[in-house]
Amino acid sequence: MRRNRMGVTGTGAHVLNRDSVAMNPAATEHERDQHTASWLAVVRGAAYLSAGTLVATTVLYLLDATNVLDTAPTFRRSGRGPLVDEATFFAAFFNHQHALWWDIALRDVLGPVAFLSLACLGLGLANLWGSRRPSMQLTVALLSFGAVFSAINSLLYLGELNYWRYGGWTATPAEGMQAIGRSAESIDHLTQYPEAFGFTLVAIALIVLTRAGRAHLNLATAALGYAAGACLLGLVACAVGNLDTGYDLFAFAAGIVVGPAFLIVLAGTMRPRSG
Secondary structure, X not given: OOOOOOOOOOOOOOOOOHHHOOOOOOOOHHHHXXXXXXXXXXXXXXXXXXXXXXXXXXXXXXXXXXXXOOOOOOOOOOOOXXXXXXXXXXXXXXXXXXXXXXXXXXXXXXXXXXXXXXXXXXXXXXXXXXXXXXXXXXXXXXXHHHHHHHHHHHHHHHOOHHHHOOOOOOOOOHHHHHHHHHHHHHHHHHHHHHHHHHHHHHHHHHHHHHHHHHHOOOHHHHHHHHHXXXXXXXXXXXXXXXXXXXXXXXXHHHHHHHHHHHHHHHHHHOOOOOO
């Protein structure tokens, strides 16, 4: 994401310099063009795939978080003791999650696809813009590790469908329902920080990539890149601080507005060198 060093104006990033791609000096002009065209296809495909799956994942999450599909239960004290109250809540919550199992399954499959596509995007841009540049190597590393942590988070949560794909949960016996609910709750806590760490790595990678790409990107595209990274960092802060409303707002901004816009605009600027 930067402006071309060959004098391309801020209208887009055609392609890199000849020395930006590590090639055999004996390679023919045709081989070099094929190499560039192949990586351009990877970058464009990864950008569009990541943008599309990111939007779908975020929409599915927000449909759940805002109770559009089904109203989430709340914990209430009944006077029958904490054991019964917890069992009652967990039974209602599991039935709620059962009503949304398809939403959870889709978003926790599409989410890893979105972030793994980002890693492919970074690898493609490194090959086009200079794989030996420290900033590009750092970008690839950050996106790769961020994608892995984000995928682990989603797949751990996806494992809870072993409970939620079945309905008919009841609060009796209370001991059993409480034990199952507590085990599922522990998985929620287990996924919180891998998600935060993965998102942080991806956010830093986007900022580094945008900074390194100033020679190839116009100001508007660069602004989108910085904004996407900032929104992800805001989302992480809200996740760690348990600020649900803020988390949802930053998720909307990063996953539906700024993030996909950056990826789509970036893909649109990647085109073969004319002449």
